[in-house]
Amino acid sequence: MRRHFNVSLAVLVPLILGGVAALAVLCAGFLPQFFPGLRKAGDAMVPALAAGLSVAAVSATFVLLALRPIRRLLATAPPGLRQASAPDGPPLGEFDRLELVAGQMAEVLGKLDARALFPEMVGESRIMRGFFSQLLKVAATDATVLLLGESGTGKELAAQSIHAKSGRAAGPFVAVNCAAIPDGLLESELFGHEKGAFTGAVARKIGRFEQAAGGTLFLDEIGDMPLDTQAKILRVLETRRCERVGGSRSVALDARIVAATHRDLPSMIRQGEFREDLFHRLNVFPLRVPSLRERREDIPLLAERFLEVLRPGATLSVEALQRLVASPWPGNVRELKNAIERAVVLAGNGDDVSRHLCGGVGGGPDRAGAAGEPGSLDDRLAFYEKTLIEAALARTGGVQSRAAVLLGIKERSLWHRVKKLAIDPAVFKDSGE
Structure with a gap:
C-alpha cells in the first residue's frame, strides 16, 4: 500500500534555507584546497557566509511567524475545505489548502468590487463579474456600444452603468425606446423639429x-426602428451632425451612443429588415447581457433585494429559494421581480411570502411539468439537485x-453526483477571475 506524506511548510522552509547555507559553507571550506587561487577569496567568504547563516535563521523565523495566521485561517476554514480531497486520492496537503483559501479570498474580493462598483446591478456570479x-x-x-440579450436582462441598467463610469457622467443620460414611439414621430423625437414643420408643430x-x-444617448430596441429612420441614424452617426425636421441648418452633436436590442440583428439583415451598414456602425463594442438562467447563483441575491424593497425585514424559506433557482425564467430579471411583487401582494400584511411564491413562480398556481421541469417527485429532486450543482x-x-465547499458536501460525494446526473464540469471552465 502506497503511503502519502504531506510535508508542513513550517518544516520545509527552514530545511531549505539551512541546507543552502550549509552547502555554501562546505564549498567555501573545500574549494580552496583544490583551487589555491581561491584561498584568499575563501578567507573573505567565511565572515560573509556567517552573516548569511544569520540572515537565513532570521528569515526562517519570520517565515514561521508569518505562517501562524495562515495556519489559523486554514484551521477555521469551512469543513468542506479542510476535508476536501480528490475522488480517489489522499486529503489535500497544506499547499493545496492554502491555494484554495487564496482562491476563495480572491473570489470574495471580486464580489466586493462588483457590489461596490455596480450597486444597481445585482450580480456576484463569475459571468456577471x-x-x-x-x-x-x-x-x-x-x-x-451595442448591448445584446434577451428581454428583461437589464440592458438599460447596463447602459446607465456605462454612462455613470464614463467621463460623461456629469452630462445627461437620455433614453429612447424606439419600439414605443410611432413611426411618424420617431424622426421628430430623435432630431427635433422647427416651428411649423408639420401640423401641430407650434x-x-x-x-x-x-x-x-455632453452625455449619453441610449437607443433601446434599435431593432424595431423603421428602415427609413435607420438610414438617417446612420448618417448622423457618420457625420455627428443632424438637421431638425423642417429645418435647413445643420446642428453639431456631442453624444455618446449606446444601443440595445433583444433581436437577432444578423438574421434581420439577411431578411432585409435591418441595414447592414448601420449594424457595423453600432457594433463597435458588442456586449451580451447574461440571461438569468446563466447566472442562477445570483437569483437569491436578486430575490432578497426585491423583497427588501417591497417588505423590509421579510425573508424567504430555503424551499422557496430552491424553487426560484430551479425556475427557467424566460422573462429573466423582470419576471423574477414580478414574481416577488405578486407574492408580496398575495401574502398581505401577515402571511408568509414564501408560501405564495412557491405556488406562483412562472405565472401559474401549478408549474409541475411546465417549461421542461419534471413532474414526479424523484425527477423534481434530481432536477433541483442538478440545477444547484451546475x-x-x-x-x-x-x-x-x-x-463542494460551496455546497457543503465532500468532494467525493459531489464527484458521484456529477457522474450520476451526467454533468460535464468542463463546460463551466473558463479563464478565471
Whole structure:
C-alpha cells in the first residue's frame, strides 16, 4: 500500500534555507584546497557566509511567524475545505489548502468590487463579474456600444452603468425606446423639429440627440426602428451632425451612443429588415447581457433585494429559494421581480411570502411539468439537485473541490453526483477571475 506524506511548510522552509547555507559553507571550506587561487577569496567568504547563516535563521523565523495566521485561517476554514480531497486520492496537503483559501479570498474580493462598483446591478456570479469588467473597459472610452440579450436582462441598467463610469457622467443620460414611439414621430423625437414643420408643430422642439449633448444617448430596441429612420441614424452617426425636421441648418452633436436590442440583428439583415451598414456602425463594442438562467447563483441575491424593497425585514424559506433557482425564467430579471411583487401582494400584511411564491413562480398556481421541469417527485429532486450543482460549478469555474465547499458536501460525494446526473464540469471552465 502506497503511503502519502504531506510535508508542513513550517518544516520545509527552514530545511531549505539551512541546507543552502550549509552547502555554501562546505564549498567555501573545500574549494580552496583544490583551487589555491581561491584561498584568499575563501578567507573573505567565511565572515560573509556567517552573516548569511544569520540572515537565513532570521528569515526562517519570520517565515514561521508569518505562517501562524495562515495556519489559523486554514484551521477555521469551512469543513468542506479542510476535508476536501480528490475522488480517489489522499486529503489535500497544506499547499493545496492554502491555494484554495487564496482562491476563495480572491473570489470574495471580486464580489466586493462588483457590489461596490455596480450597486444597481445585482450580480456576484463569475459571468456577471466578467461582464462588469467589460463594462468598465468600454466605459472609459467614447466607443459606441451595442448591448445584446434577451428581454428583461437589464440592458438599460447596463447602459446607465456605462454612462455613470464614463467621463460623461456629469452630462445627461437620455433614453429612447424606439419600439414605443410611432413611426411618424420617431424622426421628430430623435432630431427635433422647427416651428411649423408639420401640423401641430407650434414651437421648436429639441431632439433627443441634442438633449444628450455632453452625455449619453441610449437607443433601446434599435431593432424595431423603421428602415427609413435607420438610414438617417446612420448618417448622423457618420457625420455627428443632424438637421431638425423642417429645418435647413445643420446642428453639431456631442453624444455618446449606446444601443440595445433583444433581436437577432444578423438574421434581420439577411431578411432585409435591418441595414447592414448601420449594424457595423453600432457594433463597435458588442456586449451580451447574461440571461438569468446563466447566472442562477445570483437569483437569491436578486430575490432578497426585491423583497427588501417591497417588505423590509421579510425573508424567504430555503424551499422557496430552491424553487426560484430551479425556475427557467424566460422573462429573466423582470419576471423574477414580478414574481416577488405578486407574492408580496398575495401574502398581505401577515402571511408568509414564501408560501405564495412557491405556488406562483412562472405565472401559474401549478408549474409541475411546465417549461421542461419534471413532474414526479424523484425527477423534481434530481432536477433541483442538478440545477444547484451546475450553479456551484459555474460559480467556481468548474473546479469541483471549490464547488463542494460551496455546497457543503465532500468532494467525493459531489464527484458521484456529477457522474450520476451526467454533468460535464468542463463546460463551466473558463479563464478565471
